[in-house]
Amino acid sequence: MSATNAAAASVKRRKIAVLGSRSVGKSSLVKQFIENHFVDAYYPTIESTFAKSVKYKGVEYDCHIIDTAGQDEYSPINSQYAIGIHGYILVYSIASRSSFDMIQIVYDKIIDFSGLSELPCVVVGTKVDLAPTGRQVETADGEKLAKANQASFIEASAKENTNVGKVFELCLAEIEKRATPNQTDTGGKGCLIM
């Protein structure tokens, strides 16, 4: 194997889906992570995919991040979000109780669709910069929900760039905790190009 191919083979490809209610700040988290900036204006997302190489614990990850349109309780979970995804970032706004209530609904829909017993997942309470005047969800409630679903938990703010990188690191950690040997290849299809 050439040095270039050896390097490519050691890069792990990980597909991450970001889900949650509308307007909770999913795109803002992804944009802050990928492009290091924050936009105050709101542009509803249809769906966008972003790619970023991330070095975590000495390993190079080629991350494909799917920023989804917001879900509500009636949105079906598309197979695209249940199959071939390595990890999930489920986002609510700490300033919106209803967006918090959607997290368990979305989680259960993915479980039903995928047939998995648990998901590699991070629950994120974002817009934590609004906590002093607008908090509707206590940190302890977020922690409890995450724990009940064997997920990680973190509060973040895309606006102030608080814990944004950590969100994606926690997601990689959740994926690696459960990774099976055939997930450690470069393309997730059980095949290495030598």
Ligand SMILES: Nc1nc2c(ncn2[C@@H]2O[C@H](COP(=O)(O)OP(=O)(O)OP(=O)(O)O)[C@@H](O)[C@H]2O)c(=O)[nH]1
């Ligand atoms: N104060 C504050 N506002 C934020 C934060 N993140 C996002 N916003 C604002 O919240 C609004 C919605 O943000 P988006 O990132 O577009 O939300 P979204 O979840 O991607 O929305 P959909 O595309 O409808 O699913 C925008 O006006 C953002 O500027 C944050 O961390 N703090």
